[in-house]
Amino acid sequence: MEWQTILHEKNLRATRTTLAILEILQQARGPVSQTVLTEQLRASSSDHSTDRVTIYRTLERLQNADMVLCTTSSGQSRCYVLKAFASAGQFECQRCKKVSLLHTDTRMDSAIRRLHQQLAAQGIKVSENGLSLRGLCQTCNTAQD
Numbered sequence: 001m002e003w004q005t006i007l008h009e010k011n012l013r014a015t016r017t018t019l020a021i022l023e024i025l026q027q028a029r030g031p032v033s034q035t036v037l038t039e040q041l042r043a044s045s046s047d048h049s050t051d052r053v054t055i056y057r058t059l060e061r062l063q064n065a066d067m068v069l070c071t072t073s074s075g076q077s078r079c080y081v082l083k084a085f086a087s088a089g090q091f092e093c094q095r096c097k098k099v100s101l102l103h104t105d106t107r108m109d110s111a112i113r114r115l116h117q118q119l120a121a122q123g124i125k126v127s128e129n130g131l132s133l134r135g136l137c138q139t140c141n142t143a144q145d
């Protein structure tokens, strides 16, 4: 779906900054720090008119519209992630095949980042981000007893 359509449905204006932020977050497929986001926005706009306040307000609107999540933790810079990529992975029940998303938080994010760094140090390139766990869901696990 086009961002313009989604923004329209959420009654948000499809400003150049809004679209640029969504593009950056989509390409990142994971959390992006506010610093990196600002740098990329400035690099992508020809007139360099994207000021800090505009970026902040746009991110705030996107958060209010439940499209973007802020994964701030103390001592770390703010990170933003598209709601669609906020899941750390998925759990699939081997019996009923139900798939549920694993919810992420900043600790999980940094653990996954560390894992990626470890793999990168071994020359391994990860193309798919996300955990895939299998087992028995609560219903099936209870039914088994």
Ligand SMILES: [Zn+2]
Binding pocket: 093, 094, 095, 096, 097, 098, 136, 137, 138, 139, 140, 141
């Ligand atoms: Zn199940």
